[in-house]
Amino acid sequence: IYAVLLSEGTYLCSVASMYRLLRREKQVAERRRQARHPARKVPELVAYQPGEVFSWDITKLAGPRKGTYFDAYVMIDIYSRYVVGCQVHLRESGALAEAFMKQVFAQDQVPQVVHADRGTSMTSKPVASLLSDLDVLRSHSRPKVSNDNPYSESWFKTLKYMPAFPERFGSLEHARDFMDRFVHAYNTEHRHSGLGFHTPADVHFGMTWHVDDQRLTALEKAWAxxxxxxxxxxxxxxMLLPEVAWINEPIKQEDGEKMLV
Structure with missing residues (x-):
């Protein structure tokens, strides 16, 4: 319009002024229909003891050649930080995820809630059907919000930032052997600062009282x-254990009752 009028010998205002007036009248807008994504609900999960809420995810392990990777399936109890299951496979799939969960539940226990991100394996039909059959509540992170799955993300960082973590794994057997040894050491030897410096295994299997007694005896001897x-x-x-573990801490109930998962 500005160019046409100016060519005809008429000057009303600058191009910037035209856009300013159009914006004031709300005439500058996207003409196409825009997709409107509904707001995702924030996952709010609370665990008061081991076995209530499990978190799981899949991380890539670099293979022997550039562009090759192995997939590590890892499931954690968010209260005890105990790794209840870890498997390494050549690929990621819903069927493998289902088999992984079946093995975890057979070895440990069936939780009330299983939390994960929105990866294809996590939202696959085999996994959804298995959890539905077991009456396990499915919980998922919001899209592109890594903080919604903090326990798995933190565990992967602990794994990959350790000095002994290989730059590449020579074979699938190498990756599986390394992960088996690391998980065992993490569960039974790692003193977790978020657990009063207990090991995940002591918390998961209710052995913290024995460790606390040993610590108190040592302190009393030194005091004497x-x-x-x-x-x-x-x-x-x-050094106390936390009373609860949570993902996105829910608003506390005024009556003092437990927060619902």
Whole structure:
């Protein structure tokens, strides 16, 4: 319009002014119909003890050649941080995910909730059918929100940032052997800061009381020998387990009852 009028010898205003007036009258807008995606519900999950909420995901392990990868299926109990299952396969698929879950549930227990992101295996029909048959609630992260699956993401970071993690795995057997050894060490030797420096296995199998007794005995012995070494002349506070573990902490109930999963 600006160019046509100017060619005819008429100047009304600048192009910028025309757009300003059009915006004021709400005449500048996308003409095509736009897809409107509904807002995704924030997953809010709470576990008060082991066996209530499992989180799982699949991570890539670099193979022997550039562009080759193995897929590690890993499932974690979010309360105890115990790795209840880990398998490494050549590919990612819903059928393999279903078989993986069946083995995990047979070895450990069937949880109330299984949480995952929205990958193709996580939302596949075999997995959905299995969880439905077992009356297990399915929970999924919002699209492109990695913080909705913090326990799995954190575990993968712990795995891949350790000095002994290989740059590449020479074979499927190499990857499986490494993951088996790492999972065993993580479950039984790793002192987790979020668990009062207990191991995931001690928390998962209810053995923390035994470790706490040993720690208290050691502190009392040190106190008896050298009380001056303790600040404020008292024993350090006991390293406590958290009362709950959660994904996106729900709003607490006013009546003091447990928060619902």
């Amino acid at each position: 020998e050298h009380p001056e070494r303790f600040g404020k002349n008292r024993l350090p506070k006991k």
